[in-house]
Amino acid sequence: MGSDVLLQEQRGRVRLLTLNRPAKKNAINDPLWIALREAFTAASEDDGVACVVLAGAGDSFSAGVDLASFGGSEADTPHPFESAARAVASFDKPLVAAPRGVAVGGGATVLFHADVVYAGASFRMRLPFAALGLVPEWASSYMLQANIGAQRAAELFYTAEWIDAARALQLGVVAAVLPDEDVLDHALQRAAAIAQWPVSSLREIKRTLRLHHEPAIEAAFVAEQAAMARQAGSADNLEALTAFFEKRPPRFN
Template sequence: MNDNVLLQEQLGRVRLLTLNRPAKKNAINDPLWIALREAFQAAAQDDSVACVVLTGAGDSFSAGVDLASFAGTESDAPHPFESAARAVADFDKPLVAAARGAAIGGGATVLFHADMVYAGETFRMRLPFAALGLVPEWASSYMLQANIGAQRAAELFYTAEWIDAPRALELGIVAQVIPDEQLLAHALQRAAAVAQWPVSALREIKSCLRMHHTAAIDAAFVAEQAGMARQAGSPDNLEALTAFFEKRAPRFD
């Protein structure tokens, strides 16, 4: 595993995690899924960490799953995405995200598990699951509508349209839009303001905030995994992937 796919830095009581595949727009491959899982599990267990900040290197937050990592692979083993997504969803301390540039698919839905999301002015988000013949993941089928309402969430999922930073702010997906060059510093400052308080209190507050959602998040994970099992490898999904690699528009029946 390439240890450099996820950079980690301890800044006082804040742990900064940086997706570090900038040449691939931080698309998430197997080593990065594993690194995310291990980093969030370690941060949850380390009482010197009061808050985590998640960001991306380069000009994008994350282009989501690295589709190239699936090409020509067949395995019955569980994909590391599942355990990585659960590690983020189950993280019991405050999580702050700083996202600029593209946030696509899993690179967008991971943001729904952050307690505070700050976006750069270049932030652009897309939920492309319908266009790929797939279903949402990261329990986003629940998390997004819980955050912004059922109709607005349905519109984003069904249309697979791009959402820019002002629209994301209007919808309540992000808390604030910051100039790109100031984004990370602002997120770290807000994280430091959180991290000054006792870890035990922060854990209890997050537990209280999430208790109303836990069962629905668990149900969404189960439903999405079942839907993904039905759709992955289906004719529509294969056509979408073929069109992606051939750089053409898909032709659905």
């Protein structure tokens, strides 16, 4: 079930989705964006699915966007990132995440759309947008504030610093920290406890929880897309990427 880059497994009324590019630390390329979009759309439409668990194969959750995936698309072809992000953001059933290891950029901001996040002890998160001369995405400019408060969110975005599992727990980014070997089983057990209830009720509860956030999420998507269009390919962004590939500190003007 699923594709090579996104494994899907049905466990009762819980659907486990596993990012499956472990050799690339589950960096998200075009096929994985498309697979995520299709998987969340299908899970939303399937009444046999009451809850989804999202995890990563190997020792990392996701290193974020695979930079190579932005080099081969035709100029007039929409990149699948936007539709994938919106499919996750609009998912109308409980979503539980079980990250361990690194979660960077889009590999971190997807977690802000999970209803509950259980992290492994090795979890390390970074929002590197400022360091790349870019802006937040996945409506994270709103979602992180909504989850942990404006000052804490601003500090993480402006500094682009790493935070470990203990700091993520303190901030409220994750609900609990468990040993790496236990985190997925724990998430699946909690998801099964959720999935015992009627799908109709779970949908309505999520709708009531998210209803007042929806206008702000949409505004964030629009604002981030416009800002990203201004920043992507800018002198600062190109310097950041060049420095990254040359393994040196960037020299911003």
